[in-house]
Amino acid sequence: MARVLDTTPLTEPIDRRRLAEFVASVRRDPRYVYWRLSYPGCSLVLLGGALLVLSGFFALMAAVFIEGESQIDSPGDWVTFAVAMLVMAAIYVGCAIGFVSLVANPVQSEELYRLHRFAERNGLRFSPQDPAPAYPIEPFAHPKAVVRDRFRPLEGDAFDYGLAFRPSQGRSDASYSRWFIAIKLDRPLPHIVLDAKANNSRVFGSNMPTLQRDQVLSLEGDFDKHFTLYCPKGYERDALYIFTPDLMAACIDEANAFDVEILDQWMFVYSLLPPNLVDPAVQRRIFRIIDIVGAKALSRTDRYRDERAGGDAPAVALPGRRLRAGVSIAAVVGVLVICTAPFWGEIINGVTGN
Structure with missing residues (x-):
C-alpha cells in the first residue's frame, strides 16, 4: 500500500518572508548553482x-x-x-x-522552495544537485556525473530518485541524462529488463540499450502488450519466480510508462524525460511505484537464491549477471544512410538514366 503524502507544500500559497529566508540560507550553497535545463x-x-x-x-x-x-x-x-x-x-x-x-541561475526560488518543503513534510532529503552515487548503470559510473532534484529517505538508502546527468566530453560525445527511481533490494538478482512499449519511439524504437532478442521471455496474460521482458539465457525459471501475477499487475498499473531494470541489488525505473516534481500527482505516482511495485519485488525476492552460484552468501552466477547486448537496426540503417550520402547523386542519376 502506498504511503499517504503531504503534498500541500507543492500547491499552497508561498509565504514571501519564508521564501526570502530560504533563498538567503541557500544562496552560497554550491548545490543550488547548476544548470536547470531539461535539454x-x-x-x-x-x-x-x-x-x-x-x-x-x-x-x-x-x-x-x-x-x-x-x-x-x-x-x-x-x-x-x-x-x-x-x-x-x-x-x-x-x-x-x-x-x-x-x-547559471543560482536559485529558482519558488520551485526549489516547494520541493524543499515537500521533502521536510514527508521525511525526505532533497538536494538540487549531488555527485552521482555508485549505481551500476549509465551514467553513474562517469566521474563528472551528477544527480539533480534528488530525493532520498532521511535515513538509509531504501530508495532514491532524481535526474542523472553526465556532461559531454567533447565534440563527438553528447551530454546524457536519464530520470530514474532506484529501489534497493535485499539480495543480488539476475539481470532483467522490462522494456515498456508505451514510451517507445515509432522511428527509433526502444529507449533502452539494444539487447539480443533470443533473451526475450514471454509472460502470461496482457503483460506482453505492455512490456518486453529480457532475462539471461538459462534464467527463464528465475524470472518467472520473480514476476508472479501480482507483481506483473503492479507493473502494468503503476509503471507501464516506464522502463524497469533489475541489476545486481537494485531495481531501476527509468524515464527519458524528467517529470514535473512540483505536480502532486507526479509525486504520488512515484511513491506508488516505490511502495507497491518496489515492495512486491522485495517480497518476491527476499528468499531468492541462485543455486548456480554456490557458496552460502547470496550471489548470482556469472551468466546471469548481465544481459547480452545486441545491434540496433535503426543505428545500422542510420550509419548506412550517412556513409552512402556522398553517392546519392550518382545513384539517382544511374537509376534515372541521366
Whole structure:
C-alpha cells in the first residue's frame, strides 16, 4: 500500500518572508548553482546560434557605416546609426542576461522552495544537485556525473530518485541524462529488463540499450502488450519466480510508462524525460511505484537464491549477471544512410538514366 503524502507544500500559497529566508540560507550553497535545463545541449546550441547571428549582424552594420561603404552625411544619418547600434547592443545584452539566467541561475526560488518543503513534510532529503552515487548503470559510473532534484529517505538508502546527468566530453560525445527511481533490494538478482512499449519511439524504437532478442521471455496474460521482458539465457525459471501475477499487475498499473531494470541489488525505473516534481500527482505516482511495485519485488525476492552460484552468501552466477547486448537496426540503417550520402547523386542519376 502506498504511503499517504503531504503534498500541500507543492500547491499552497508561498509565504514571501519564508521564501526570502530560504533563498538567503541557500544562496552560497554550491548545490543550488547548476544548470536547470531539461535539454541543455539543444538550448545552448540555439542560444549560441542566436548570439552568433546577432554578433555577425552587429559587425556587418559597423563595417557598412564605419568603413565608408555607406556614407553618413547628415545628422539624421548619425541618429539612425546610433539608434541601430543601441538596439543591437540592447538585444545582445538581453541575450547575454537570458543566457546567464538560464544556465547559471543560482536559485529558482519558488520551485526549489516547494520541493524543499515537500521533502521536510514527508521525511525526505532533497538536494538540487549531488555527485552521482555508485549505481551500476549509465551514467553513474562517469566521474563528472551528477544527480539533480534528488530525493532520498532521511535515513538509509531504501530508495532514491532524481535526474542523472553526465556532461559531454567533447565534440563527438553528447551530454546524457536519464530520470530514474532506484529501489534497493535485499539480495543480488539476475539481470532483467522490462522494456515498456508505451514510451517507445515509432522511428527509433526502444529507449533502452539494444539487447539480443533470443533473451526475450514471454509472460502470461496482457503483460506482453505492455512490456518486453529480457532475462539471461538459462534464467527463464528465475524470472518467472520473480514476476508472479501480482507483481506483473503492479507493473502494468503503476509503471507501464516506464522502463524497469533489475541489476545486481537494485531495481531501476527509468524515464527519458524528467517529470514535473512540483505536480502532486507526479509525486504520488512515484511513491506508488516505490511502495507497491518496489515492495512486491522485495517480497518476491527476499528468499531468492541462485543455486548456480554456490557458496552460502547470496550471489548470482556469472551468466546471469548481465544481459547480452545486441545491434540496433535503426543505428545500422542510420550509419548506412550517412556513409552512402556522398553517392546519392550518382545513384539517382544511374537509376534515372541521366
